[in-house]
Amino acid sequence: MASDEIKKVSLAVIRRLPKYHKFLGELLQKNVERVSSHEMGRILGFTASQIRQDLNNFGEFGQQGYGYNVEQLYNELAKILGLNTEHKMVIVGAGKLGQALAGYGDFERHGFKILALFDVNPDLIGKSIRGIPVHDINDIIYFINENEVDIAVITVPRENAQEVADTLSKTMIKGIWNFAPIEVKAGPGVIVENVLLLDSLLTLSYRMNESRVKERIATQKNS
Amino acid sequence: MASDEIKKVSLAVIRRLPKYHKFLGELLQKNVERVSSHEMGRILGFTASQIRQDLNNFGEFGQQGYGYNVEQLYNELAKILGLNTEHKMVIVGAGKLGQALAGYGDFERHGFKILALFDVNPDLIGKSIRGIPVHDINDIIYFINENEVDIAVITVPRENAQEVADTLSKTMIKGIWNFAPIEVKAGPGVIVENVLLLDSLLTLSYRMNESRVKERIATQKNS
Incomplete structure (x- = not known):
């Protein structure tokens, strides 16, 4: 029954986990021991609170003011992503x-x-x-x-x-x-x-087109 | 200057647009003229309010109680996605x-x-x-x-x-x-x-592993 109490993790969160895992793997290779949510966010392009919220879905990893233990978080994410089994x-x-x-x-x-x-x-x-x-x-x-x-x-x-x-x-x-x-x-x-x-190609196409989309909306709103 | 007032549309929203566009194209082929955000949400697996919020980023398309004009919304989304130019x-x-x-x-x-x-x-x-x-x-x-x-x-x-x-x-x-x-x-x-x-493969792997992840978190919380 207990597992039913865990709220459903959104697909958007899940899709960010591989990025966190990869980034931590890179830090680990550089022998970095701790990392803050701010530092992770700055480099990966998310807010620190986004990262804390995402990770909180899976347990309590960080320590207020001390950041995350890189190796521990890397290993936990590997388990969560199913990377510990072949x-x-x-x-x-x-x-x-x-x-x-x-x-x-x-x-x-x-x-x-x-x-x-x-x-x-x-x-x-x-x-x-x-x-x-x-x-x-x-x-x-x-x-x-x-x-x-x-x-x-x-x-x-x-x-x-x-x-x-x-x-x-x-x-x-x-x-x-x-x-x-x-x-x-x-x-x-x-x-x-x-x-x-x-869908991926259309996302690219939208982003290439974004400035024109914004101009068009602005024109509509001003008219 | 006006275009600066338009808020940045998040990548998560942008990635949903091709799905809306494709779905509307299918309705158009079936000669469906109007569709509600509830109906779209039900079939695509989003909430109606999510769909309304997403589309509101780009202008005012729907009419309260009447839903969206399928052809008009399809054409607008095509323009937004840059599909009107080769x-x-x-x-x-x-x-x-x-x-x-x-x-x-x-x-x-x-x-x-x-x-x-x-x-x-x-x-x-x-x-x-x-x-x-x-x-x-x-x-x-x-x-x-x-x-x-x-x-x-x-x-x-x-x-x-x-x-x-x-x-x-x-x-x-x-x-x-x-x-x-x-x-x-x-x-x-x-x-x-x-x-x-x-990242896509890891998302699959996470989802295959999800029930086990939930059990593990539940065990930790109960211990």
Whole structure:
């Protein structure tokens, strides 16, 4: 029952945690022992109170006037982010994007190990991409359950993405990281993180356009 | 002076705009004429007041009790997001990721036209990827200025990304969309949107781990 008392942490807070974790890792490498919320905020571009509030969601880390213990906070955030356990991943779709992600060393360095790619294309099945084998998509349910894979990455075309998510929902998978440009749904207990590249591009486009937007609003308000 | 009075719109709000725009586009296709903030919120997973607050940043769109005019709001959001003008893009790095993005039709459909890829690899220079030519990186400054390219996508390895951003900052480019796993800096007047894939993966990992995090905090609080 106790865990029900913990309030839901907003996605906006969660999305800031990797930035805190990365920053603390950099401090740790420089042998910095303590850091204040002000210092963190100044460098990361948030207010000190934002950072204190965010971290307070997960326990009491800082000490008034003494700041945070860098190593302790780094390790706590690693646990919170699930970085203290190794994750096993498969990539569904061995096309250009799947191959690009398979070669992206940053994931493995953080404990996300890619075991295999899966595809329907007989020209790709049996090959290996940077040492990672490409298997037949028909073997995916068996493979995931047998190897206790917990994350599947979807890089298939839009029109096949939901079908893949449905197949994955029949396995022991716990998380789907979806790159297809459609928000896929998965079965109960499976967390989906949709990487919506177009939304990111539109955010850039908005920011490039922001001064013009402001002028337009100002003109409307003055008219 | 008037535009200075408009308050800075937070990045969190900006990141929600593409979702509103997409949702309204879907309603428009179904010939829906009006929609309430409650209905939008229910389907998109936000509160009605959140949606009203977000949209109020950009003017007065809704009418109390009548909701929003779907077509009008869709068109206004398109303007706000910079979708009413065509954007010209180049991709720097014609490796797997660059090639994957070059084949991603969603961008062109939204007015983001990819004119060329650039690479250092002589085996790739002169080839074309789905009809888009791969040019020598040495020609990029001339190409961008000559063709009035406004967005450059960086898909080069981490160690070359800042150098590419520095080169781009010497051109007329207005926005950089960076996929290298490092936050690049650009010159004044150039907006940078970093696509931090690892942060997205860590968000998934946190959410998969959330119930365990909550249990741990509850145990600490009860001890």
